[in-house]
Amino acid sequence: MIHQYKSNGYNIVMDVESGAVHVVDDVTYDVIALFEDTEISKIVEQLSDKYDKADIEEAISEVNQLKEDGQLFTQDIYQPFIEEFKDKRQTVVKALCLHIAHDCNLACKYCFAEEGEYHGRRAMMSFEVGKKALDFLVANSGSRVNLEVDFFGGEPLMNWDVVKQLVEYGRSLEEPNHKKFRFTLTTNGVLLNDEIMEYLNKEMSNVVLSLDGRKEVNDRMRPFRTGKGSYDLIVPKFQKLAESRNQSNYYVRGTFTRDNLDFSEDVKHFADLGFKQMSIEPVVGPEEDPYSIREEDLPKIMEEYDKLALEYIKREKEGRGFNFFHFMIDLNQGPCVYKRLSGCGSGTEYLAVTPWGDFYPCHQFVGNEEFLMGNVDEGIKRTDLVKTFGNCNVYSKEKCKNCFARFYCSGGCAANSFNFHGTINDAYEIGCEMERKRVECSIMIKAALADNEKEVY
CATH class of the missing domain: 1.10.10 (Arc Repressor Mutant, subunit A)
Structure with missing residues (x-):
């Protein structure tokens, strides 16, 4: 193609x-x-x-x-072998998303987790449940050495003591099991302080900082439960943490909605605040929700990605560049062959764990009992779900077959596909349109910066 x-x-x-x-x-x-x-x-x-x-x-x-x-x-030399690959594929678990806290101190209006509750009850993961989850990961990781654990919520810092206990326990498992844990944490920043920052810098390979951009945008969508905005409290903390990590191994992660379709301004705002690592994602929700992205919004969104790409190039040439997650493509390696065949890995290599120890394919399926796969005491009980997710890839989705971007997105998000179409083997069309645009912008940026290097040379 x-x-x-x-x-x-x-x-x-x-x-x-x-x-x-x-x-x-x-x-x-x-x-x-x-x-x-x-x-x-x-x-x-x-x-x-x-x-x-x-x-x-x-x-x-x-x-x-x-x-x-x-x-x-x-x-395509791989498509003829996809059936054989699916039949013979042996997967190991390499990553867990630990829902360390099903509770939150903010009331974000677009939150798919319902202020941390995930369609259920407020709860904190105990050390015992987390310990069993780490034991499960080690036991089911095969010969893989590097394992990933993300502390997620709700707001993980509301259960900070257990986070630290689990990191310590994970480190104790490394040498005797020939493993290496890579811990990450996602936080809204409300509870950040110097002591926590010091610990994060010591133990966390990456930290995701939730911020939606300009003050008026962030405070409209990410208020406290009292209605007060969170921007003024968290931005100085995020700036301090980013500097303490030498502007690497973190992401400022925003969400744009119909209320800020001019999201390129929010990314520029991140950069003007001094952040070097950033991402801003489109909200995904039912069309009837007032903040949800709709098909009619796509022309404006495409325009914003074009504007952002030009700003990205401009700032890079001026020596004040930044990294934007969706513009980071490695053209030297080409589309990853493994990802062509395996998809995102949810339900096979990656699992989410609730505070009480239930396994789900990923954090976006948590609370949907149809996708309850097992628990930390009994292991994986729904092996049929493992097989279903293992067979989900760009070759199993009709909408992916003629899409030029399919090997860069690996078929897109299974949860979005299910929520909009009732099956994981479909695709969320609005997300697909945005992904195609981001791939085009990313490659154009590569061309423009290669031109600039020639001029400098």
């Missing part, structure tokens, strides 16, 4: 199956568009009004060479 598009003055051609990306001149761009379905003589004839014949023929020769080199018009 070939995907062609123009962006910021660049003619970009993606060879989807190989992952090769080409920035070409106008004549080559037009030749590629005709190459598969048109005879060579007809290509020359059709383009002769626009370009010199010699230039057209040279472009045809170059395209032929790229095809022979396996960089254009390549075939």
